Amino acid sequence: MEWQLEPILTRFQTLVQSLLASLPNVALALTLFLAFWLASGVARRSVQTLAQRAGQPAGIGLVFGRLVSWALLTLGVLVALTVIFPTLTAASLFGALGVSGVAIGFAFKDIFQNLLAGLLILITRPFRIGDQIVSGEHEGTVEDIQVRATLLRTYDNRQVVIPNSELYTNRVIVNTAYDRRRLAVTVGIGYGDDIAQAKRVILDTLAGVEEIRRDPAPTVLVRELADFSVNLEVRYWIDPPIRREVVESQDRVLEALKPALITAGIDLPLPTQQVLFHDQTEETDGDRTRQREGWPARADNPRPRAALTRHPETP
Template identity: 90%
Template sequence: MEWQLEPVLTRFQALTQGLLASLPNVVLGLVLFALFWFVSGVLRRSVQALAERAGQPAGIARVFGRLAAWVSLALGVLVALTVIFPTLTAASLFGALGVSGVAIGFAFKDIFQNLLAGLLILITRPFRIGDQIVSGEHEGTVEDIQVRATLLRTYDNRRVVIPNSELYTNRVIVNTAYDRRRLAVTVGIGYGDDIAQAKRIILDTLAGVEEIRSDPAPAVLVRELADFSVNLEVRYWIDPPIRREVVESQDRVLEALKPALIAAGIDLPLPTQQVLFHDQTKETDGDRTRQREGWPARADNPRSRAALTRPVETP
């Protein structure tokens, strides 16, 4: 079998001639791409400086500058491809990008959703770096707001990466949005205690705690008549409203209230339960026509235990 080298040489010669013929287009395309690369750098710095002058934080301004640079580079790639490949027109290129863009959009829907949500969070700024937020089951301090996700540092020193789409579409509690915060603790007193006296003692005690603001003034409200106590809700305001100050102020308030209430004779009852039979406590408990526990009345009432155990008097 004889090798036919002539077709191979002819093909190689055609490829070489085509490459030499397209070399000016390649050079021009690379020059244009380098020009767009330079323009993207200038555009990035300009957009970043403009965003900072508009009052945006440095991190947000940096993100805007990078986005502007990416758009400029993408446009440079499209222009360079149309120059290097003359048969590739802008219409056909954008048509191909449109079809492939739909497929890419379905494949990377979550990524694009988080990207857009990250941009909206950076623009609207519902919370900032350093704020303490609650999102679902997670609570902590915002360490960084990235384009795709937000980094949250929990109070037990763990990092939680939350997708931006989840933060943007769900409820988020920002504990440090304002410069002060209202807190509340619950104190239970006995049913026989004077509620007005307990309120006065609590308010006088709170006046001696340094962290508590006098304006707005603390307040004490009766919240519940519970099984074994009358529950009072003690409300007060502090600043700044970060987690450490919240826990420490609640500790100091409860530590101050306990001895003050006990010294004034206010009872702090413990949970207790008393189990009584319907005929065990007093004589009338066995009389179903007179007792109040809800037993149905009947004519032949048995004698109560109190009556049965009473000694019989002799004349």
């Protein structure tokens, strides 16, 4: 069987000729796309400048600038394709996009959902870049609000990428929404201590801590009669309400309260437990043959230890 090289050469020659003929169109398409690319950069910076002049947060300028840039780049790609392929008209191109729009919508449903949530976050502004928030198990500082997700920097210097739809639909605690924040620490005193005296000592001690605001004034409340202590809740306000100030103020408050309470003779009790053996109960506690409590009910149960050690003359 002989190979026919002439048809192959003819087709290759035709391909080369068509490629050479399309080089001007390719060059024009690249030039147009470069122009759209430069225009997208200028438009992005212009939107950011306008948002800044309008007093909008930096995140709004960033996101809307990116959207305008992407729209111009997409338009540049479409124009370049119509130049390279003259048979591809704008009507047919947008018709194809319309037919495939449903499939694209289902495929990129999460992306569009996060995009819309990001825009709503930037417009409604429940939090801004630089705020310290708590979302689920994550807490940190908002570093950037992007089109798809929000970047959160945790206090141990890790980055958490949270989808915008999750932040918009779930609960978010904004710790820096206001200029001041109330904190509370718990102090346990003994049952034999004077509660009023302990409150006075605590309030006098807090008056010497510089980070605490004088208005509103600190307060001390009895919160619980616990197993081994009377728990007092010490409430006070600080500003600014950032995480570092929270931790440092709690450290200074507890460090100042401990020696002050001890000097005033107020006990800071530790957990205590009392262990009673089974034969340490009193005879008046009931019928010992019916006391189960992990022990078998017997008729020959030993007498209580207290009764065994009682003096014979004692009735």
